[in-house]
Amino acid sequence: MFENLTLLQLQQYWWIIISLLGGLFAFIMFVQGGQTLLGRLSKGDETLKTMLINSLGRKWELGFTTLVLFGGALFAAFPLFYSTSFGGAYWVWMAILFCFIIQAVSYEFRKKANNFLGQKVYELFLFINGSVGVILLGIAIATFFSGSSFSVDTNNFSHWHGSYRGLEAASNIFNLSLGFALFFLVRISGALYFINNIDNETIKQRAIRSIKIDMLFFLFFFLIFLYLLLSKSGFAYDNNGLVYYQEYKYLYNFVEMPIVLGMFLIGLLMVIIAVFMTIHFNKTCCIKTAGVGIVLTVMALFLNVGLNGTSYYPSFYDIQSSLTIQNSSGSHYTLTTMSYVSLIVPFVLAYITYAWYQMDKVKITKDEMENSHTHKY
């Protein structure tokens, strides 16, 4: 089946999968968003905090796993990106990794007796992961559009030309705007998740108040990002692989790929509807609408930057070193093999959904946190 596809078709297929994983990861980051809301929603009430942490704690591994899969899929499908970006933007990625290591242990260790660093430290870890980690991820993803300072030699070995090894990306308004937009977006999805997953009126009302504020910030940063994106020149390439600047490239990409534009607009609309329904109609199920919206929006952004003859990882040091899905991908054989493996994705999604459904049939309550003898965070 996949053997008959051309290399370009396989590369496009894999970029679509990467985009989907990116979208799913952005959605799953409601865990990170929720982590930044612990203080605001619990206001020092330990029981409420325990409810919030246990609600998130039952999902944190999925985010971690999606990040691992996102990295693994990029490594397999687009190894030149893997070697260029991770090796080049060293400090950004290292900082992101640090933010994720400290998350992994925090849920399990926080409340355990004799936990050495103390409960507050683990809660700080969760906050750092949810704030610094997410903003840095947003910045790293923004470089897909704004580019980085690297070159690729004739052996396809990459060399970085900025002494800050990726940290310089944090001084760019465009990158920062996406970083902050993502930060406020995951806070919104975190609050929507709490409303859906926890049966507690206090948390619900506080979450709604939080969404109102975060939505304003999200729109502010996202509109800046969108304006800068749609008005900027992009990195296009021709049939010979020659990369060149093209004015309004990303705007044209949306126009020339109406399905992608449709995904983007529908996705955004779904997020707005989810927020509106939660605030005005007290709905508790809007994480689902917002979730689909986030996946569609983020996926559309990835598709915009990777398809339609666009370099998805541009170099502003040496424009011809810019990475495209064609010059950075795995071989036809590897992409074909991996494509067969990708057929398992629907089954994986199905069992995740089933397990999630089974676990969330009964919402988290104060009573469960205070009286149950099951494993708790």
Add this chain to the structure above:
Amino acid sequence: MEAHLVDWSRAQFALTAIYHWLFVPLTLGLGFIIAFMETIYVKTGDEFWKKTTKFWMGLFAINFAIGVATGLIMEFEFGTNWANYSWFVGDIFGAPLAIEGLLAFFMESTFFAVMFFGWDKVSKKFHLLSTWLVAIGSNLSALWILVANGWMQYPVGVKFNPDTVRNEMNNFWDVILSPVAITKFLHTISSGYIMASLFVVGVSAWFLLKKRETKFAKKSMIVGATFGLITSIFILLTGDESAHQVALKQPVKLAAMEGLYEGKEKAGITGIGILNPKKNLNNDEESYLFEINAPYALSFLAFHDIDSFVPGLKDLVYGNEKYGIESVKSKMLKGKIAIDALKEYKEAKKSGDMVSQLTSKSILEKNMKYFGYGHLKKPEDVVPPVAITFYSFHTMVALGTWFFLLFVLILFFSIKREISKYKLLLIFSIVSIPLGYIASEAGWIVAEVGRQPWAIQNLMPVGIAVTDISSTSVQATFFLFAVLFTLLLVAEIKIMLKQISLGFEGGH
């Protein structure tokens, strides 16, 4: 690349791998032990087994979280610290990593939540299935990462593409069914099972010494020791096959494991020995200061023939005509020919000279298997640190033998006698927990230090594989990781000890 950078990058990867491997073996084995216990609970309906399962599950969770965290670092370190390697082999190495994420890690993490929080939310059978799926998922995860590691030790199923300057996969089945990968997987997971068995036996022994939770401790001990004994027998077989594969595919590693400088027929194996620190490739000093040797054993272990010739480091570095062993110098020449041919190929391609292109491609293909040797500075570079490899190997084997004996004794005294009366045995059981970690880490050191200087056996030395970055950056992250991992390790140990001391009822 500066040597300093390579050393720091190696040190950082070694640090991460060693820390990661402190947590993984317990996860691999304890997952199954918990699944066995829960199966007994579901079959019998006896609440005692539910409580027992929950106790061990609590310890499993504490360990699992930190294993996951250090594992994430390892995946991304291939890119951050070994960028050239990532491109050179990404076409092949990325695939097992991606499959690991999709097939195994998702299974593990999805059902992890059900296993811990689903006791009162899902049916008994679905819960049991989740526990089994967590255990299977973590072991499948190990399978894929060890397939990738096995490929680095024995690169098969690939062809070098001069246009992309990388190795490209041409046979997926060769990669995953590589004898090195399969042996490595079986040997490694069984070491994890032994580690977990030692943990269960040791913790149970502590309860018995304290005269607490005796029923729980005795039953857990029997489950742990049975699992440990079975896997100890299995690890003997996989260890034998592993050594055989090393002899065939990485003879320099085998020679280092045995401190063997001069090749021998009917070679004996060193049971116990102290290497002579003055010995090197170019002098005639004795190899050992002290040695107890089992005749013929090395020849048998390596080639399953007591008369066979086992090459020593000198034979492998300087060549041995009698046994048809090519010198490293000759391989280096061929490697340089391959590297030059690649350059000529690229130039010919650029200028559109088809004839030169075909000629250089043919020369490259003929010499490709020596490609990595072309980057070496001197023949002696192929020799890994002998002392570390030798002592790690012998530590692993000696401790493995002790663990087998311990499980036999534990089972005998548990079934035939009143084990709580045998305090010395109980103390040995507790002491064997750290020994298990030492054996397990020693195994990794043999595998990884023993294959130096190769990132990819014969194809890419670590000096070429490393990211072009300042060594200061790598040094800084090395210390940051060292501090962070150490803090987390201390936290884990303290929490574990406390949870154990809380006992059967209070441990969750």
